[in-house]
Amino acid sequence: MSANPVSLKQVLDDTARALAQAGIESARMEARRLACWALGCDAAGLLTRDTIPEDVRERLISAVKRRCRREPMAMIEGETGFWSLTLGVSEATLIPRGDSEALIEALLALRPDRASVRTILDLGTGTGCLLLAALSEYPEAFGVGIDLAPEAARLALRNAARNRLGTRSVFLAGSWFTALKGQFDLILSNPPYIPAGEIAGLMPEVRDYEPSRALAGGNDGLDAYRAILTEASDYLSPSGLVIFEIGQGQERDVTRIAQEKGLKLCEARADLGGIIRALCFEREDSALSPGYE
Incomplete structure (x- = not known):
């Protein structure tokens, strides 16, 4: 992910790809769940967004790294x-x-x-x-x-x-x-x-x-x-x-x-x-x- 603000779709695509490579099942679903957690919104709120703020993106990146190490979602x-x-x-x-x-x-x-x-x-x-x-x-x-x-x-x-x-x-x-x-x-x-x-x-x-x-x-x-x-x-x-x-x-x-x-x-x-x-x-x-x- 680049240092500049990117679209939420790009963030979700990158997140799902990283999770899938780590062997996570339902990678796309978990990507959306992690994005909701990072943004502090529900699934409906995610649909209203096109971009993700820089600080939230960094928070999401950190969470993705933890999940890729197979830390349980609930722990994150x-x-x-x-x-x-x-x-x-x-x-x-x-x-x-x-x-x-x-x-x-x-x-x-x-x-x-x-x-x-x-x-x-x-x-x-x-x-x-x-x-x-x-x-x-x-x-x-x-x-x-x-x-x-x-x-x-x-x-x-x-x-x-x-x-x-x-x-x-x-x-x-x-x-x-x-x-x-x-x-x-x-x-x-x-x-x-x-x-x-x-x-x-x-x-x-x-x-x-x-x-x-x-x-x-x-x-x-x-x-x-x-x-x-x-x-x-x-x-x-x-x-x-x-x-x-x-x-x-x-x-x-x-x-x-x-x-x-x-x-x-x-x-x-x-x-x-x-x-x-x-x-x-x-x-x-x-x-x-x-x-x-």
């Missing part, structure tokens, strides 16, 4: 959407993904009464996406988010304030149930579930930029489920739910671990790609049946 933009929320992101946490919304969909199907969930625990909260989405749907609920990384807990706290849920949530740094007391109507978790041998083969946006502690689930990918399910029943109310995100093909193993700890499967929900992504469990002696309140 500094935020992402999840459910009905807008959340800040950082390298301290996983980037919320649409697949994880299957957990909230399953929750709403099993607990349609919005007064039925009063206390929520989110283990490995990251950005706070699951807890905050659940709180947005259950207005009488209060939630606790736990993350091993203090910087993740601080980010989740900021996201709660940003989405006006700060008075109904608290975020702590710790390991799973450490120092917790009481019982919860809902325990949510998107724990690390990638087997150790598969980490190196992940796409570079994930492998190189998202925290390995939030990805690596041990040799078989199940370490976190074992740890959580060993104690989950002690923190679950009599009619409570445990809802996990799982990796592809882990349904049988996670269900077996849960059954060994006195929990029964009451819902398995697929994501938009048709992959089972959310597993829901309740106590073996629960009086509630799936979908009943």
Whole structure:
């Protein structure tokens, strides 16, 4: 790109070409998205422009270089959407993904009464996406988010304030149930579930930029489920739910671990790609049946 002001079309063409050469799929779409971010406008606003200011062009060039190094788009933009929320992101946490919304969909199907969930625990909260989405749907609920990384807990706290849920949530740094007391109507978790041998083969946006502690689930990918399910029943109310995100093909193993700890499967929900992504469990002696309140 020349140092002189150029047309927006030329900038978009150059950006799309650079992204395509870096192996980015949907390079043209991402070029327009980056241009919108640099200009601070939406897609409709982009259509009203013919040129791009010099300072904005330099900002865009810097962002393109980052994306060509396969830095995730959400990291460049500094935020992402999840459910009905807008959340800040950082390298301290996983980037919320649409697949994880299957957990909230399953929750709403099993607990349609919005007064039925009063206390929520989110283990490995990251950005706070699951807890905050659940709180947005259950207005009488209060939630606790736990993350091993203090910087993740601080980010989740900021996201709660940003989405006006700060008075109904608290975020702590710790390991799973450490120092917790009481019982919860809902325990949510998107724990690390990638087997150790598969980490190196992940796409570079994930492998190189998202925290390995939030990805690596041990040799078989199940370490976190074992740890959580060993104690989950002690923190679950009599009619409570445990809802996990799982990796592809882990349904049988996670269900077996849960059954060994006195929990029964009451819902398995697929994501938009048709992959089972959310597993829901309740106590073996629960009086509630799936979908009943």
